[in-house]
Amino acid sequence: MTPEQLSTAIVDVLTTLSTEGAITLPDGVPTTVTVERPRQKGHGDYATNVALQLGKKAGLNPRAFAELVQQRLEQVDGVAAVEIAGPGFLNITVAAGAQGVVAARIVEAGAAYGANDAFAGEKVNLEFVSANPTGPIHIGGVRWAAVGDALGRIFEMSGASVTREYYFNDHGSQIDRFSSSLLAAARHEPAPEDGYGGQYIHDIAAAVLTERPDALEAEDPQEVFRAVGVDMMFGEIKKSLHDFGVDFDVFFHEDELHKSGAVERAVARLRELGNIYEKDGATWLATEKFGDDKDRVVIKSDGQGAYLSGDLAYYLDKRERGFDRCLIMLGADHHGYVARMMAMCAAFGDEPGVNLEILIGQMVNLLRDGQPMRMSKRAGTVVTIDDLVGAIGVDAGRYALARYSSDVNIDLDLELWARATNDNPVYYVQYAHARTCRMVENAADLGMELAGAVASFDPALLSHEREGDLLRALAEFPRVVTAAAELRAPHRVARYLEDLAAVFNKWYDTRECRMLPQGDEPVAPINQARLVLTVAAQTVLANGLGLLGVSAPERM
Template identity: 60%
Template sequence: MTPAALADLVRAVAVDVLTSRDLDDTALPPAVTIERPRNPEHGDYATNLALQVAKKIGVAPRDLAGWLADALVGRDGVAAADVAGPGFVNLRLAADAQGQIVREVLERGSGYGHGDALAGRRINLEFVSANPTGPLHLGGTRWAAVGDALGRVLAAQGAEVVREYYFNDAGAQIDRFVRSLVAAARGEAPPEDGYAGGYLSDVAAAVLREEPNALSLSPDECAEAFRRIGVGLMFEEIKRSLHEFGTDFDVYFHEDSLHASGAVSEVVEELKAHEHLYPAEGAWWLRSTEYGDDKDRVVIKSDGAPAYIAGDIAYFRDKRRRGFDLCIYMLGADHHGYIARLKAAAAALDDDPDVVEVLIGQMVNLVSEGRPVRMSKRAGTVVTMEDLVDAVGVDAARYALIRSSVDATLDIDLDLWSKRSNDNPVYYVQYAHARLSSLERGAADLGIKVPDGVADVDLSLLTHPREGDLVRTLGEFPKVVATAAALREPHRIARYLEELASAYHKFYDACRVLPQGDEEATPLTTARLALCAATRQLLGNGLGLLGVTAPERM
């Protein structure tokens, strides 16, 4: 019996209990909370339903808990039910009922853990969106891993997710990049406000290979050649790096297209017509304070040029016109102000501000031998995706970046994450999967296999405490995935996988799976192999949601 099935059973029993006593069953919540007690001696699961409902219906929590416990005992799959504390009900399941979790995992396979909470939602998930002025730095790399994992998790809950990269190919940062390229091509120092790093010489040389006479053109023509070729080359390198990192996008949206198509001018005129913009100091300002922003924002500057927010407003309008009902923006640590201004832009367009959701990711630091790693070989003082991957590999880099909440600054210890030992969290999880794969091969060598269907496997034989711990950990996976999607926190899946790997290793140390010597395989052997197969499946499912490989050999 899965936790979800147990929750349904407890609620159904609660309805029977309340109606039989002429009490109001409408006080029951739509979904019953089922948790695993911290102390396994208290039971397999517990519910606080009596504490939630008792006051509403005018009875003592412990009395209601007692009625529930009495009614639950004897129901299919419930071996024991006891009242604890102020009104908790602790539940212990029969072994065959717990075995249903194993059965369901093996029957659903790669679909176990998926749900439909977001079915019908069209989500635009914009992340990374780094300026094409240099290699991806660690902040962008964090979003590349977390954003890709979040997209997988949201899709696993039924959403239609479009992963989008907003290509900032307009604005002052591109002008500075072009000036820096021209200086590098001439062998000069970069401009005072320009970019530095060995990559500039590489890109400048590539521009000259494609346009050998670029430096002899007029200043405007020279700048345009370096802009057209250099920005394109830099963006292609970013896309290549992301692909090699396991992150690909469905849409690469060019900021410049909003200006070229007239979308920016159109939305500005609409805001003026509805008096959401007002003139002051020679500029046009958005009344964003009316929608929760800390100050009004300049949309059209005094020189007539659009400010950056003008493109943001047009971009949001474009997303909505493409049919997205939720627009998630994943931005860097210095973008907190964008939360209010993007919601204000939505409100000014007479749209629902809640359609905009902004996630802010904090900085990432690399540490080696207890000291910060600051210098990149290619990008001056910026540490890049390439530096991290070179140091620890793609899997470890992705897992390290996803494993912690993006709300906190992250220090990645290169010495730890490059280890091939159980001290390294990703190695610990992957080793569990490889160990299970080896076990399956060992069983095949002995001529033992789990039947194609598990209907004939006696899962009630899984009575050892370590077996129970492992089975219940398997049962938590759907809830973990659903919570990770609802809270936009894929790190919960990584932490769950470590818990699952730990439960498996403890089981393996306590429970022999394969026969030794002249021993014959028994029904318990088959049941334990089924449990191992289910564990292997879930480790693979979880690693897949993180975009991390599940190796069969290590």
């Protein structure tokens, strides 16, 4: 019996009590109630504080309210006992058979286990990384690659239609500095004072000359290096991301906003809404009335668009493409940018935090031998995606960056994440999955097949304490996925997987819970039941790793 099923059962009990007049709830019966695993052993399999939440609203002492719920809930199939604790907590013990059913349901659902409808029918635009095409992706952008792609997978498992989008900043002064740096390298001259350094600049400059041997003799050499070099740099960025397991559905070119008239259309829309005005020869957006600290210039007095003009056009373009939610992931240095973006959203008549949401990611420090890595051999100034993958691999890199809440700084010890030992979190989880695969193979060698095990499955046989712990942990997965989507927190999946692997290993190490018959013992129903439980654990570990974009190896 899962937490969701218990929640439904409690809602049904409340509905019955309300219909019979035993309780009166002014706000009506809630559609769901919170059911959680208790923190202390001996407090049942699950607990709920529904009596504390609703007792006073119903004009009853919480314990008296709890007694009414207890009497009815104990009559529900699959509930073995209900105890009242403290001021009105309800501790629920589930019957072994009802709890064991979870294993068969997981096996039946397979890759779909964990799916939910929290965002069913919603179109989500997820914009992340969006690094300037002026150099390799640095470690901060790599964090967003891991977190953003994982969040997209989690949204999809929660029912949303997700478009992963990369905003290609190919308009502005940074591109001019990049192309002038390439030109200087091709001429064997020092980089401009405000230009870009690093070996990659010389590599791309040489590649441009290979493709366009006449580049230095062209009428406008810098334009050649701009056109060809930016495309080459962006090709390298795409390849690095693809090799990291991150692919985008849309690469949106900033330059198109300014060429297509999208900025003018956005200004016109805002003018219709009464949120644009003219002052000092410039065009302003009235953002202060929507919570910004001051109004913002959109079109400068010289007729050139201010930086915000592109944001206006880009946001409107996304909404016109039919996206319900536009999520943008930005680095810590953009924190001060949030208020004006939310004001812009409100100026369009939309709801900040719903139609537009901005997630801020904090810094990442890579440590080697306890000391920070500060320089890339190729980029010269920053640590890049290729440096990380070269040091610890794709799986460890993705898992390590998604394992922490994005709003905290993290220090990654490269030596730790490269180890093939259980103190490396990703190895620990992956090894648990590989162990389940080996167990299933060993069972097959004895003639135990999953189809037969499922057909003869008796959930009541999974009655050992360790089996109860594992079943409850497996039943939590759908709620973990839902919470990860609602809170934009892929790290919850990673931490859950580590806890699940620990619970599985304790079950595996318990002599009384051996899956395979020993010696000349025949295959018994309990062995078949434990095979189903093993495959259920295998399924959840694989599904969870898949949400993080990390492989689930069969052998290690």
